[in-house]
Amino acid sequence: MSALLPLAEALERVLGAVTAVAGVETRSLIAARGCVLGEDIISAVDVPPSDNSAMDGYALRAADAPGPLAVSQRVPAGAVPAALAAGTAARIFTGAAVPPGADAVVMQEDCAEVDGRVTIAATVASGDNIRRRGQDIARGEMALSRGRRLRPQDMGLLASLGLASVPVFRPLRVAVLCTGDELVEPGDALAHESQIYNSNRYTLAGLITALGCEFVDGGIVRDTPEDTAQALSAAAAQADCVITSGGVSVGEEDHVKAQVERLGQLDLWKLAIKPGKPLAFGRIGDTPFIGLPGNPSSVFVTFCLVARPFLLRLQGCADTAPPRLLARAGFAVPRPGSRQDYLRVTLRREGDGLVAERFPNQSSGVLSSVSHSNALAVVPPGSVVAEGDRVEVLLLDLLTA
Numbered sequence: 001m002s003a004l005l006p007l008a009e010a011l012e013r014v015l016g017a018v019t020a021v022a023g024v025e026t027r028s029l030i031a032a033r034g035c036v037l038g039e040d041i042i043s044a045v046d047v048p049p050s051d052n053s054a055m056d057g058y059a060l061r062a063a064d065a066p067g068p069l070a071v072s073q074r075v076p077a078g079a080v081p082a083a084l085a086a087g088t089a090a091r092i093f094t095g096a097a098v099p100p101g102a103d104a105v106v107m108q109e110d111c112a113e114v115d116g117r118v119t120i121a122a123t124v125a126s127g128d129n130i131r132r133r134g135q136d137i138a139r140g141e142m143a144l145s146r147g148r149r150l151r152p153q154d155m156g157l158l159a160s161l162g163l164a165s166v167p168v169f170r171p172l173r174v175a176v177l178c179t180g181d182e183l184v185e186p187g188d189a190l191a192h193e194s195q196i197y198n199s200n201r202y203t204l205a206g207l208i209t210a211l212g213c214e215f216v217d218g219g220i221v222r223d224t225p226e227d228t229a230q231a232l233s234a235a236a237a238q239a240d241c242v243i244t245s246g247g248v249s250v251g252e253e254d255h256v257k258a259q260v261e262r263l264g265q266l267d268l269w270k271l272a273i274k275p276g277k278p279l280a281f282g283r284i285g286d287t288p289f290i291g292l293p294g295n296p297s298s299v300f301v302t303f304c305l306v307a308r309p310f311l312l313r314l315q316g317c318a319d320t321a322p323p324r325l326l327a328r329a330g331f332a333v334p335r336p337g338s339r340q341d342y343l344r345v346t347l348r349r350e351g352d353g354l355v356a357e358r359f360p361n362q363s364s365g366v367l368s369s370v371s372h373s374n375a376l377a378v379v380p381p382g383s384v385v386a387e388g389d390r391v392e393v394l395l396l397d398l399l400t401a
């Protein structure tokens with residue numbers, strides 16, 4: 001039996017083999033959420049474009065406080081101010097350009113205006129309540145770099161530069177094949193109790209579309225060499241990557257391995273992670289191929305840990321590693337395992353930190369363990385964990401977005 005392959009090594013091999021396949025296209029900002037920037041974005045403007053007021057109040061020269069000062073102009077947001085006459089103040093509103101000559105804004109709560117003259121009841125320093133031109137992004141500055149996956153706040157940032165559309169890598173087409181003679185699509189009746197519903201198709205469809213990829217549905221594939229080969233070829237012809245579930249063990253009903261080898265090339269790994277031991281990686285012709293295990297929790301975990309970074313990189317994304325947090329174990333692992341365990345846990349706040357509560361049934365066939373958890377707690381091979389020990393955790397919401 002071949003040795004168990006540590007995840008870090010598998011990732012190195014998988015990510016080492018990636019070249020971004022997708023071309024760059026221009027998309028409207030609204031349609032660019034979740035897409036990966038295809039070029040660096042250098043700002044052509046200052047944001048904000050002028051020194052402007054952070055408050056509703058009065059703009060003045062700080063040295064003129066406390067007044068009283070004649071109110072010489074009124075500057076709402078969007079108005080073009082005149083230069084501030086010496087010894088006067090301007091009534092000003094949040095977001096309005098500060099009149100040339102003024103060097104501070106005093107909030108209206110600290111001012112009293114009587115008969116067109118304003119008196120200041122606070123100490124005033126030069127620069128108070130002024131948002132400086134270019135303080136967010138200066139002209140010529142790199143606003144966002146190529147390879148950045150666009151989040152809602154990035155869409156807003158790009159809009160603040162005046163961009164209506166951006167260059168992004170075109171979305172990947174990812175084909176999914178679910179192998180197994182026992183599988184029935186939800187909506188159809190099970191003919192007998194030896195059948196089960198195909199859940200992996202839906203888990204994978206959700207994970208793939210959440211990544212911004214197009215889900216290409218290859219349906220259920222029967223456990224014969226002919227059906228498997230035919231489905232793999234058809235999927236490879238229309239997708240940027242083919243993902244299968246099940247059929248990658250070494251049983252005689254497992255045909256994926258042999259057929260991928262026939263159609264391209266394949267590495268079959270016994271990954272040193274739990275859940276999710278069998279995992280295949282290779283090519284069908286020129287199309288990358290990832291063979292996930294069949295068990296529903298294993299599918300979820302191996303997709304998030306291996307397929308997700310691979311697809312992100314294939315899509316041109318620079319940063320594929322999810323952030324790792326620390327929590328205290330609300331459980332114990334008294335015996336060391338030979339694989340890195342990804343326990344499905346729920347994080348809750350306790351005192352000044354987080355506690356990870358383990359879902360009771362960690363079987364790789366129990367998808368409830370994923371549905372009723374919000375994180376994976378990482379237990380390295382050879383380690384034991386006592387209650388209260390620190391463990392690394394990965395937030396599921398960050399792995400599924």
Ligand code: AMP
Nearest residue numbers: 178180197198199200246247248294295
């Ligand atoms: P396999 O690797 O094909 O032997 O599958 C391992 C386990 O996962 C078996 O219990 C299968 O019934 C189950 N399984 C495989 N594919 C699916 C699927 N698409 N949905 C739900 N369970 C599956």
Ligand code: MG
Nearest residue numbers: 179180246247
């Ligand atoms: Mg099977």
